[in-house]
Amino acid sequence: MTADLSVQIGTLSLRNPILTASGTFGYASEYGTMVDFKKIGGIITKGISPEPRLGNTQPRIWETESGLINAIGLDNVGVEDFEHSKLDYLREIDCAVVVNFFAESVEGYARLAGTLGSMTGVDALEANISCPNVKAGGREFGVDPVAAAEVTRASRGATDCPLIVKLSPDVSNIGDIASAVANAGADAITVANSVPAMAIDIDSREPRLSFGRGGLTGPAIRPIVMRLVYDAAQAIDIPVIASGGATTWHDVVEFILAGASAVQAGTVNFVNPQASVEMADGLESYCQHHAIDSLAQLVGAAKMP
């Protein structure tokens, strides 16, 4: 018997808990010939802003041990071009389409949530309140429970579309932020974004990235995010979506045991564009092997002391 791997995010039903993380999967068409979309729960687009953004200058990425520091700077086509040049493709793919978005003010978040949420083909929104790589990238909203709640409430009020809020890992108490966002009306939270990081060239004494600082992603951050997912899941009743370093189906199972209801494949897409499909297949085999009927049996099932 095949396990029921479906996940409910507000009114949105995902066929399985595997999503592709924002910023690692473009607008999906880039991987269209390589990924069998009907095998995964959904894709999450590059973060969309009210206006197009060029992002930072070179260098934008720097590889470290089992990880990648990036400071892309939210390079994106903007909401208008997104609707005109990206959405048609997304409407055709056979999995949920989650649009990541950000703005520079509470009103900006609300306006953009309203605009994107009303577009046919957009199944859910993910509000990014946690990008470390721009001067006004939303992170100031993501590190303060009051501000995080305000952005969430304003976005919630602007749309009926299922709303996910993507939190920063760079907080002293993830549970407080998670609770504030859940109480303000989010349907789910994503834990987390890239971990603020830095690298310096010892010969030139210049930072490895033009922006100076960046955000670390990849397997290097997985144990950090594992703890954040666990703590967040303890604090709230809405679904927690894990994002940070998942590379194989083993990692997916581990995140789910920690309390995640869904898991994003991120930097691993660069290593293997088919990683998300392999994760979904592996999770299904794991459930069969362990006689799991429904994903709910696994969520938060870690035996903590």
Added chain:
Amino acid sequence: MPALSRIPLEAVEEAGGGCLRLVCAPASIVAPVPGQFYMVRGPWEADPLLPRPFSIARFRTVKGQQIQLEFLLRVIGRGTRLLGTAHVGTELDVLGPLGVGFGDPPGNSVWMVAGGIGIAPFPALADAIATPERSLSLLVGARTEAEVPGFEDFEGNLNGGVEIATDDGSAGFAGTVVELLASQLDKATNIRPSQVYVCGPHAMMEAAAAVCIGAGIPCSVSLEAPMGCGMGTCRGCVIRTHEDTNFTVCTDGPVTDASVIWSAKPSP
């Protein structure tokens, strides 16, 4: 259309100038266009994490329809060191062919200008564009004679000759390959190239492009930038053009007309 293939390494050979030639076993894959590239990764776990981009140095059709790929590499970090010391038979993850390659050059006098390992895409280009009427020349620069990459991969294609430039003057022209290019253009007023191709470090390509644009000679460059994905999603390789637009090296390039990136006036 790119594909992710697992291809055994057939040989690792010295290619001169401290460069290595990775020869893949023949595989059932589509043939690339010269100037396209592949993201290549060995069978290591999470470290190093990302595949590395390599221009296709040469490819040939064997056994009727299988394609054999060759890459040139210089060991510059852990990823290239692991690839350069990989054992024969090591299974490589090879994603590609990716990006935009070289087009057909106008005219019959083509100069290929290489800065060090920037020679990598030119043997395949020469294979593709060599005709009896067309003169193909190679200008190659390196810091010292010991670092000048070999050019046996061009076989008989360099009918227009080879000029070497070394920074220290230990071989050929004393100076940079861009200075050599400028000096050759000064000398060759009656045999101007119909097309110049440039590949090397970013600053070298910018300088070479300025020389060509200034002289009114068509110039294509094969750009290099740090890449995470090779497919346009990570946005790591995006550079800014002189018109303040973004150019995604992995999907808009790596090969492009130099005037797309740089204006006639070199940046200060």
